[in-house]
Amino acid sequence: MELLLIILIGLLYGAGVYMILRRSMVKLLLGIMFLGTGANILIFLLGGITKGKPPVIDESLKMFQDNYADPIPQALILTAIVISFALTAFAIVLLKRVYALVDSDDLDDLNTPEEEDI
């Protein structure tokens, strides 16, 4: 399971970086989303995968206290998911506005020359 996740994380990060380096805005957004998912799985993996163990243990059960699932990574991932949800939603609206205005998906068309500045 760990090995599988490690390979998946590598793939997600690699794909994310590749997509960010493309010129298309949609691919840029996809790349950012891949990177975010990769980071989330990384936290999940590094928090330690424990199967079938309770996260919260009663104080009286002293003997099981070394043997628990860590709930914090899941809280972190949930927070990160909520945040990336907001960011992605905003980014989609932004890219849509840009597309409507510039009528192009190419990041290179986004450079107004300095002379046209105000």
Place this chain on the structure above:
Amino acid sequence: MKSPILQSATKYLLPILLLFSFFLLLRGHYYPGGGFVGGLVASIAFVLHSFANGPDETMKILKRKPLSLIPTGLSISALSITLPLLFGYPPMTGLWFEEPIPFIGMIGSSLFFDLGVYLVVVGVVLTILFTISLNNLEEKN
């Protein structure tokens, strides 16, 4: 996309999904669920409705702009965060009524925080979706 099957299905799905979202909201303190998930399920219910009947019909059910849910939800959450300060506890401490309430169970300030989150999530998701879909309609016309 006007499909009679989807339209008649959403008629029954909408209340069930809303009920399910409340269920998630209420059990969220000790079990899987909570304000964010509940809010997402509720907004999915409305999104499904707008898929089947178009955003205008959905706006009619909602009666008010979803944007107005955001300040309401935020104020409920913010008040429940700061309420413990009045009792001399740090912010966000859970304050609980002593007696459980029938059907709902124990009620504490964290439930109100979740309720606020629920409203904010519904407001934000619907606002974003309506913004995107209304723009699309304008472009088509």
Place this chain on the structure above:
Amino acid sequence: MIDNHILGPVFIHLFTAILQLIAWRKTVTQRVISGIGSFLGVLVSIRLLDKVVDNGILTLNASNWEAPFGIVFVADLLSSTLVLITSLAGLAVSLFSSTGINRQRMLYGYFPIFHFLVMGLNGAFLTGDIFNLYVWFEVIIISSFVLMTLGGRKQQLEGAVKYMALNILASTFFLTGIGILYGITGSLNMADLSQKIKLVNNQFLIGITSTFFLIGFGIKSAVFPLYYWLPSSYHTPPSAVAATFGGLLTKVGIYAMLRVFSLIFIPDEFTRNLLMVLAVLTIITGSLGALIKLNIRRLFSYLIVCHIGFMIGGIGMFTKVALMGTIFYLFHDILVKTNMFLIAGVIRQMRGTMEMKYLGGIYGQYPKISLLIALVLFSLVGIPPLSGFWPKIFLFKESLNLEHYAFVAALVLGSFVTLFAIARMWSEVFWKDVPAGVDAEDKFAPMPLARKILLILPIGLLAAITIFIGLNAEVVVQLVDKISDQLVDTSSYVEAVLGKQN
């Protein structure tokens, strides 16, 4: 000491924003609420700083969970001073925006988002938990995205795409770093981390993790190879927004670096040298950019990059005196950079452009305002007795002491280029006559007096604080001295958060 009220500045801005959301589309009400809220924010921050000076480091355990397990908020001298300065800058920008932002942007919720941004800044300064720091960073960048795109002119959207992509990338680096750090140590509380990190066997792994944080914060604070997004986006939004960004956002990156590198990753030889090299290169590229730019706001953007280098250099030396220089410069920079962009906004109101080619004659027309602006410019250049002068002394002294001659040269270069760029701007914008054939569209002169006051008062307020810092340098140096002590010797911070150890 535990104090349940240190989150006051955060809550004030939260409630201000909520009230403004309730008053959606009522721009006059929103303006009034914004002014009152910002003013209350300043009062609360003054009280917070006062308490911290009297009682030492204050902490708050959110939800009453004890320190290493729950989220802890810590107000030490550095954070509470930064909260105060942020609130002052926020007050100035809020007053300025009430006339400097057009009504269309206010209708789309400029003010609530602005207060969410200030709330995020205050939260980032006060938190003592590294993941919570990430969350506040996200609050800041989401609000800044909205502020950046409000209004939706073409250039603004172009700047916003670059700004958004690079800032989300920075957050991803930061999040990855947090994930690895949690995997190594099993803790997120910064005070707890500073203890646990020493016990890790594989210090090489720690070094690699620290680069994730360095890159993440480096992008946010616009350090040399990662700064390109800043000059290509900061000239696009309205001046009041640019003032918040230029004055405060990059400085949060510096604050986070100070925190993380003083508490968790104490810089080793390699990191220090790396930071020094980055600092020198940042100053050089920033100055080169500032030399050729003839648009006022583009010029200021490059000056931001240039001056970030000064602060990075101080962190790179990581001695008490160098940190004093960095922290003092941080305080000065927030006030002056905010003010510079507000000034750019006023110039735009007076002439309708920011291009030096088409500007001129402002001194002849508005001598009093020009003198006020000159004062701010002098402070930026670092002429004694204004606030920009003192921190540079510390930086020079320490870099000569440690024989970092390249950094000394870069400091001299940076200061001279700042002087040159500002002098050129002064002669082009204020002294030169209006160029022939340019039809200056003056929106400032016909304004009613109240609006004029609202535009000039914030600049005067910030300038007064700059002079105050310059003249009372002794008090500030004492404060900075204590802050620097707390950063070099973190035992008081750890003790305040975790309680007495053994």
